[in-house]
Structure formats: structure tokens, C-alpha cells
Amino acid sequence: MPRIDGSTIQGHLESLSVFGRPDGGTFQHGVSRIGYSDADIAGRKFVMNLMRSAGAAVRIDAAGNIFASRPGSDPSLPPVLFGSHIDSVPNGGNFDGDLGSLSAVQILRMLNDLRIVTRRGLTAVVWACEEASFAGAMLNGSRAAAGKPRPGEMTQISRGLTKTEAIRRIGGDPEKLETALIPAEKYHAYVELHIEQGGTLARNGVPVGVVDGIVSIDDYEAIVKGAANHAGTTPMQGRQDALVAAAELILAVRDAVASEAGAQVGTVGRLDVSPNATNVIPGEVRMTIELRDLSPAKLERLGEKIKARAAAIALETRTEISMTRAGHMEPALAAVEVQRSIEAAAGRLGLESRHLPSGAGHDAQMMATLMPMGMIFVPSVDGISHSPKELTSWQDCANGANMLLETVMNLAR
């Protein structure tokens, strides 16, 4: 089997990077290719031209997702689906999404050039607007393909456009959005190559990650109520300091997460103090607690641990602490057979691999509701993403493209 080399991937990534590049910048200055924007439309056009020059049949669905299909030798078998997205966050990098999308297209090109015919058909996909840069909602295109629209989202206005207008701009058909739903059994499996966005692979010098799944997320809002009072005249033992109680709760989150083995994480990312004045004892603190792990049962258990600790802290600090579930996202587990194909590909390529969960969300989590799903990760230097500093070496990019190629070829047999 031939290989995809680093300079080919580099060329494609650099060519795509000009769409949404900051004025006067270079590749190193990152990209702002917000979903549905002019830069996104220009980037999509570039990618569609690449697809056509690869001999593929290009189709845009009602949600604006782009599909490039190449028939297999047995038309009765469902084809293999693989790809990613090309939109970015504002001030994002040139690897998140782009690497998986352009590698998918390059696979079609290479097979076309070499006239290699697979048993199953191959379909490369570029999902519309994966990032939460439009109306704050992630996975806009793949969510529509999974038949999971959100109530009222089509009339929500973001960056001056309704979702209806936005989808129409990129060639979708918002009135027929339900036709974007991918029927069961239509595809054999879905594979996505992506940069890790965390530092696990880079730190350990492992070139390939086999994703176990995309984590479950439990979001809580905690409200700590104490009593705002004069910071000079209220003795320490008479205080009901909401911020002292919140500080104990922040450390309780850290300690609960550390109390079990595993890759779970817990974060207090938002915290607002009231009245937030130098000389007033804080009367109320509102904070978010976000827990992530592949296992919803573990998240449930950690949530209960934190709640129990919150009750004890409230008693100790003479405050009231409420902790309510603000959101829950189910995990999306990778299919064992796709994981096996990815492991086998790493073996054939002689690349060390390691299993890990994805702490970030991906289009793959929507596909997991429809078909067997798998993801391949390659290292992100220092774990940085959603930043112009996002970086994956050309060698790691090429490794990823070849891993995707081997995995897809294996699944298409």
C-alpha cells in the first residue's frame, strides 16, 4: 500500500489556511473560519474542487454537509464514511478539523490516481459548522445528520443571521432539513482523524491515539448563600462568608475527582461573587462545576461525593449551598470493531498507539448514534488547541493520514 507523505498534507493545510487568515498574517497566525462565514464558504469551495479533482461525486445535503463519494466494487454493501470539519473557532488554528477533512480527501485522490478500487464504496465528509462559534451550538451539521435538531434553533440569530439564512448561504436547504438525516444501515462505519487537543500523546511521545469514546459531561450550577456584611465590623466567628465556602467547594471538586483512578476531570470554570466589593464580606457566590468521564456512573458517583461535601461545608461555614444539574451529555463510545481496525493499522504502520478518551466533543459523537464509530488522534504540541498556537508536526499529520487510510481500507474490505 502506498503512503501519504507529510509534504502533501502540509501543502493542502497551507492552501486551506488562507481562507480566514488574519490580514497580513502567515500560516502561524492561525485562522478565523467561522461556520457559515464568507471564509467558510471560500474554504468549502476549495475543498469541493479538491474532491472533484479526485474524481469523486460531490453532494451537499440539506444541512450543508459536503459528501464526496467513490463507488466500491460491490454496490450492495454500505460504504465507509470518514471525515471531519473545516470551520474554526475565532482565532483558531489550522489543524483542528482541517487535518481530518483534507486527509480524507487526499485518500480519495490517491486511490483515484492509483486506480485502486475498494470493495465497499468510500465517502469523505466535511461537516458544516462543528465549532460552537455560531449561536453557541456545536456540531450543527452532524447533529442535523443524526436527526437531533434543537428546538427553535432555526430562527435563532447569530452573527446577524438566522440559522435558516446561514444554512442557505452554504448551499443547504433549511426547509428540508429532515432530509439530512442519515438512515440506519446507510454506511458501514464512521472514522474521524483529529488532533488530540490535549497533551497526553505529545507528553508521552506516542504518535497515535485510539479513542475509546467521547466523554460524558455533567454540568452543575452551585449557589452559595451567605450573608453580605461589613468587612471591618463583623468578627471572623460571626461570618457567613459565601466565598470562603466556595473556596472549600472548589477544593472539594478537585479532591473528589482525585479520589478515584482514571482519566476523569472536574473544573470550576465560572465563579461570580456578589456584591464583589473589597470591604464587604461576600454574600453570594455562583459557580459552575463540570465533570467529564467516559462513564456516566462514575460522574454520578463523583457528583454525589461533591454534594455530600457541599452539605458538610455549608454546615461548617453557616452558609446554604445548592448544587443542581444544569446539563448532561451522554458519552459516545467508539465501536470495538473500529478500534480493532485502528489498532491493526497502527501495527501495519509500525506506530506505537495508546487508548485514550476524548475530553472534547467531535462530529463523531453524533455519528456514534447512527453507526459504528471510531476516532484516530495525533499529538498536539503542548496540548494547545483553539488557538493560533495549535501545532501538530508534519510527520504526525502524515502518520494520521496514513492511519486513516489503513483503517478505511481495512473497513472497506
Next chain:
Amino acid sequence: MPRIDGSTIQGHLESLSVFGRPDGGTFQHGVSRIGYSDADIAGRKFVMNLMRSAGAAVRIDAAGNIFASRPGSDPSLPPVLFGSHIDSVPNGGNFDGDLGSLSAVQILRMLNDLRIVTRRGLTAVVWACEEASFAGAMLNGSRAAAGKPRPGEMTQISRGLTKTEAIRRIGGDPEKLETALIPAEKYHAYVELHIEQGGTLARNGVPVGVVDGIVSIDDYEAIVKGAANHAGTTPMQGRQDALVAAAELILAVRDAVASEAGAQVGTVGRLDVSPNATNVIPGEVRMTIELRDLSPAKLERLGEKIKARAAAIALETRTEISMTRAGHMEPALAAVEVQRSIEAAAGRLGLESRHLPSGAGHDAQMMATLMPMGMIFVPSVDGISHSPKELTSWQDCANGANMLLETVMNLAR
């Protein structure tokens, strides 16, 4: 010696309370009598009429402070000065300042009615704008009388007025502000009656507080720098979470303050997180640390303890923590001879008394730079102040007025 009864004080406080009362409210709804406002001007007029009807000579100094003088039998001796303020914070209560001011005027009235002549002259004073409700600066009138203007304050605009315009509105003469300075030896001593604004007296059922002094304040700003990162993809052990470090520092402040006996207090009142998003590990936290005690040496020691702990926390959490002094206020100690006079007054009135520091600032702290100073505290129910809920019983108000009377009579001998 005759006594002032509760109903007299109640009558005066209720009469004054209408100036700045919220529309449709009652005495219980508190007051907004911001310094230099129309309500303040109306309240000052009411008080000046009371002073004149007490037979006193009324004078407004260049800073807008009101002095009501009653001669003594020996004009060669410096008179005794006593009083407080009548301005309030927005949505304040009807006791803070008002009780001390109206009790001072009532003393002049009673002595006038009874034709009692003291050896030293007596001067009741109502200081202009004590609260930090105008341009954020406290003690505007008494600070001018102590010769401590702040650079540039006369042209600073607050509530649509410069300080120059504001002082002119209440009958002051901003061009001759330096004439408001009270010369050394002009008065024998200064005494101020005030509600405690804390809960120590009320909680312990003690009717009279003998103030040891007004506390010293050290203000610090702490900046915790970590690394903002993806809350899903960054493992716990790789984090540099600025909010976790800040939580440790909040508890370190509490623990340092508790590590020594005494009435010292420490407060983290303001805390701001950046970027403050649910799914991003906090990259930076800015917080204030305020320490108060009568002893500047103790504050220094506690500050050093917290700094040492901050350095250890930074190491443990892989963050950087800077902690810089943002302000320092010297303590204002009450004069021992005035404290003795207050204790003797409590003895004569058969009232239990207790020594305590004032954690809040008062006009008395400015007078302490010019002459022997003393303060009498009466209980605040639940320690509440700067709120419509501020409450002192009429009996406690009368006790305070009689304590002031006895103390002043003793000092005027």
C-alpha cells in the same frame, strides 16, 4: 443630672428620617441622604434649626461642616467638641451618624433649657459627607478639618458635580478650604457617639462600648496566573488552575487571621476570574485581601504569613501568585483620658460597658490626629448597618445619648 429619654431621641430621629426617605416609605424603609444631595441639604437645615432653637451659635466652615457652640464659664479654656454626621449611604439606615448628631444637639438643648453652664464651652458638630457615597471618598468634611485633602479631589466629578460645586451647595467655601483646618489646642477633646455597626455588643447583651480605637487597614491585591486550557482535554495533573490556587489562598487568609488571638479580621471581598467560562480552566484570578486590626505590627505579621503561604501554594499548583500592598490606613487610637471619662460615665449610669475596636471608619479617626479622641458605641441589632434594616432600640439610643452627656459634662469640668 437630668437624663435624656428614649422618646425624645426617637422624635428627633423620626423627624430627620423624612429627608431622603424612599417614596411611600416609613421610618423602617431607611434613608438615602447622600452627602451634598437635596435630601442632605434639607436634613442639614432641619438640624441647624434645632441647634438655633437650643440657643447655640451656628457656623458652617469652608468644608461645609456645621458647628453649634455654647460658651462655658471660663472662655480661656478650649471647649469640648462632640458630634457625628447625618449623611447616609444609598439605601442606608436612620441610626448611622444620625444618633450621634442628634444626641449632641439634644445635649445643647437640654443644658439651655435647664440653664446649666459648664466650665468649658461645648461645641456640637455635624461633619459633611462622612460616607463613601460621594466620589467614593469617606470623611470628606472631617478630613478637610484635619487638613488632609486628597490630591485632585476638588475637580473629581461624582453624581454630576465636582467636589467644588458640591461643597458650595451646602454653604461651604471651596476656594478657602484650608480655613476649615482646626488648629491644635482649639478644642479640649472630641467625643463621638455611634452605633456599633457590628454585632459584638448586641450578641453579648452589653449596652455600651468603649472604643479603643479605629483599626488600621492593610489592603492587598493578589494576582494568580495559571494557564487557561480546555476543561475536557487537559488532565488534572497537567493543570495550572488559577482558581484552585485562589481557593487555597482564600482559606490561607482565613487561617492566618485565626492563627493569633485578638479581634483582627481578614476578608477576600472581590474576586474576578478570567476567562470565566464553564468549559475553560481559569487562567487568571485577581482578588483583594483586606486585613484590619488596631495593631499595624500584627497586620504586617499576618500579611507576611499569607505571602509565605501564597508562595507555597504557587509551587504546589504550578501557578504564579503576586501579592502587592494596595493601601494602608493608620490606626486612630482613642485617648486614654477620654476612655476613662466614658468608663466613668457608664459607672454613673449603672450601665455595663466593654472595650472594643471599631472595625469601621469614623470622623473620629480624623479628629484623633488633632486632639484626644474617644468614641461611645451602642448596640446594632444583628450587627446590621448601611441597610434599611439597621436598628438600635430606643432604650439603647437613650443610653447612648446619656453616655455622651455624662462624658461631655465630665470633660467640660
